[in-house]
Amino acid sequence: MGTNRYTRFEERLLPVARKWAGNIPVWAARLAGIDPSSIRHWAAGNPDVVGGLRGVYTWYCDDDGIDWDATDTARFLAFAGPGAFLWGPSVLEFMDIGDVGGVDYDICVPKRRRPRYGVRWVVSDDDSDVVEYRGLRMQSLRRAVACAMPVLDRDKQDSVIVDIRSHFPSERTFIDTIGAEYGFRAA
Structure with a gap:
């Protein structure tokens, strides 16, 4: 224009x-x-x-x-419809926390969706811990970390813990607790 x-x-x-x-x-x-x-x-x-x-x-x-x-992420979130929000690893990726990587978007939706290339649907109607970041709905940082850690490789888990320790000092106790659960020592 x-x-x-x-x-x-x-x-x-x-x-x-x-x-x-x-x-x-x-x-x-x-x-x-x-x-x-x-x-x-x-x-x-x-x-x-x-x-x-x-x-x-x-x-x-x-x-x-x-x-x-944020255009690409917002496009997939908008495609998911009202009530959808970013989940787990996609929250960390969107916030540039750790070296999470991945080509799929993890999106939580209230009802089951048809399979879609590039999207992993997580079905839940619990949006009690949803926040807005850069205009998009997503899980809170704590909840996203708790959901992402079990599905991440060890090196990706380590990068998440290191980034949160350095960029979010207020979350130190939380991340040390999560880290201990996955065998990381408090630094």
Whole structure:
């Protein structure tokens, strides 16, 4: 777009795109009072819009309020629908804690989903320990560590413990307890 001018319709979409890091989930736009068919017509032939996942459009606009580094993660989370949140290893990866790596997104959803390449669904309706980080819903750091540790390799576990000890001193007692559970000595 370049000029940073938007049509009235795009101005209505902008808060949704900002919330979802450049993505426009149809369900979220509907909650904002925007007709899904209007989005479909607007996106058709629009060179700034890509429809990569069913029900989610990515709008590459010139807006400084969008966290473009979170776009891919937000796209999969938006695809999962309302109530979904990042789980375990994906929380650590998104927060740049440890060398967790992995190509899949771990997403917790309230109801079972069809298998999807690149996503590991975790089914639970317990969102009592969910926080928001960079605009996206995710498990709290403590809960994410507790859920991730059993599924991580030893070297990845070590990198998580080292990073949390150095970057989150307030979590020292917690991480030492978790570390001891997995055979790491308190440093």
